[in-house]
Amino acid sequence: MHLTKFTDNALRCLIFLGATDARSSTVREIADHMGMSADHLTKVVQRLAALGLVETTRGVGGGVRLVREPDDIPLGRLVRETEQNFTLVECFDAATNQCPIAPVCALPPVLDEALEAFLAVLDRRSLADLLREPRRLRRAVGVTTS
């Protein structure tokens, strides 16, 4: 079981932006500092901008920056928005399901409950909870400005 690379990179991007405060960073800088593909990160940043979490500006001094306070970015909502789907098992997607017992199976509600429990933990945490040690984070990614 794993989250998508898209969600992983969205979380990393937000952690980087949160740890570097009001500093605006280019996609290339974020990708280089955080060990991500710039091409993939471009798509992630577009999604984060569409969600109203970051804004991007062009030109000299332009780049990506957070437009919400970290404590106003709940991780549960973020993961719900960045995961492409939560088809835990095949029958969660009626379009491709091949399991014949789907109409009478008691597994989906159990897995739904487990998934909700997973997301409920993330609902109780925000980006701010991931930024308790901004100096150590900046040091880890090689950003020395405060």
Place this chain on the structure above:
Amino acid sequence: MHLTKFTDNALRCLIFLGATDARSSTVREIADHMGMSADHLTKVVQRLAALGLVETTRGVGGGVRLVREPDDIPLGRLVRETEQNFTLVECFDAATNQCPIAPVCALPPVLDEALEAFLAVLDRRSLADLLREPRRLRRAVGVTTS
């Protein structure tokens, strides 16, 4: 986010065996009735046998059957055993991790807690909870013997 096909097929196989009671079924029968690949199911059955959940017998009348009561097969334990890994994000696997903030990041404990909440729901359920309507299950898979 999704469970592996291996876990999905393990669950389906156990539901089939539970719904058909003491009846011994071949891998081919289970695969045909449940819409699974027989090749893949063979590996799943080997794993379930290694876990002490089913036994396989050869020859005429042989096949696969449950050797534990359904209420003695907790779903949490099963999923823990059948998922190859729970590397929710890249840094959960130190061998392949490329994220530089892994040593100082606060995300892993949050995701660990969410994962435990997911599994805790499954720990409270057993195969028996998936077999409340065995007749409807048998009808759905086209097995008419009681």
